Amino acid sequence: MLTRELVGRTFGQDWHYIALDTERVPFLWHYHPEFELTFTRNAEGMRYLGGDVAPFGEADxxxxxPNQAHTWQATPRADGRLQHVQVVYFTEAWLQQLAGHGLPELAGFLGWLADARDGVVFSADCTAQVAPHFARLHISRGMQRLACLFEIFDALARDTAARRLGSHHGVAREDGRLRAALDFLHRHYREPISLPQAAGAAATSPATLKRLLRERLDCSFVEVLLQLRIGHACHLLVSSGLPIQLVAEQSGFPNAGHFYRQFARARGVSPADFRRRYHLRRAQTDAEPFSEPAPSLEFLPCGGRPD
Incomplete structure (x- = not known):
């Protein structure tokens, strides 16, 4: 199930920081209206950003x-070391306000950010460059922490080798009808649903919802639905040994043939090839998906950690 994540403010600011040490990074589809910058270390697995699915390594x-469905997934390390995740949430409006009230230096980064709404995967060189800044971000407070954040932002915009994604699922402008429709899709994408049903949940007409999806997300109802279903199928393929027909059923596809065609079109390989290439190695049997519950990521202010 894909959930909408509520990100609280950190001491009145429109940005928020959390850090988590965990035995494994769980699969947890979610989305939120903020930008999210995630730095993952000591973990290897799969990264899902909108329609982009790719493996990630020791440092990612x-x-x-904004509003882009995403998650990371990694299994426990063989050496028992904990996986470390640092996440910064921030809003574009906050940066625009700062730029308009005494920090015009942010204008360049805001220009870069406007073209990064569909997500960005940064190069290994950039990741290594900002690693010390993330270390200082975690232990700093006050103006020093804010300075670390801006140093990170500056490095991101200078990464010419970064890989920009193109899913077009960031919502530049909020609309209550579109938000309600997306919430409905995120709750029911594994069920047989239609455009009129989503429009009804949003208290609007099918024609209006169709227009909003095209204007705000640059995609159709079917494209959004397929992205959610294929993302869920990718998760099942790499984390379980379920037969592919059951993967199709549990991801919301009406029949296996339709699933095979759509998956190959989206991923460029068959479901079986995708599983062989990316299946997560773990101690459990291949017939079992992960059985332990996913840990909750609490949103604690200024570098606090869940107990």
Whole structure:
């Protein structure tokens, strides 16, 4: 199930920081209206950003666009070391306000950010460059912490080798009808649903919802639905040994043939090839998906950690 994440403010500011040490990074589809910058260390697995699915290595840095469905997934390390995740949430409006009230130096980064709404995966060189800044971000407070954040932002905009994504699922402008429709899709994408049903949940007409999806997300109802279903199928393929027909059923596809065609079109390989290439190695049997519950990521202010 894909959930909408509520990100609280940090001491009145429109940005928020959390850090988490965990045995494994769980699969947890979610989205939120803020940008999210995630730095993952000591973990290897799969990264899902909108329609982009790719493996990630020991150090991974990626920017998630507003309202873009995303998650990371990694299994426990063989050496028992904890995986470390640092996440910064921020709003474009906050940076625009700062730029308009005494920090015009942010204008360049805001220009870069406007073209990064569909997500960015940063290069290994950039990731290594900002690693010390993330270390200082975690232990700093007050103006020093803010200075670390701006140093990170500056490095991101200078990464000419970064890989920009193109899912077009960041919502530049909020609209209550579109938000209600997306919430409905995120709750029911594994069920047989239609455009009129989503429009009804949003208290609008199918024609209006169709127009909003095209104007705000640059995609159709079917494209959004397929992205959610294929993302869920990718998760099942890499984390379980379920037969592919059951993967199709549990991801919301009406039949296996339709699933095979759409998956190959979206991923460029068959479901079986995708599983062989990316299946997560773990101690459990291949017939079992992960059985333990996913840990909750609490939103604690200024570098606090869950107990």
């Amino acid at each position: 840095l990626a920017l998630v666009g």
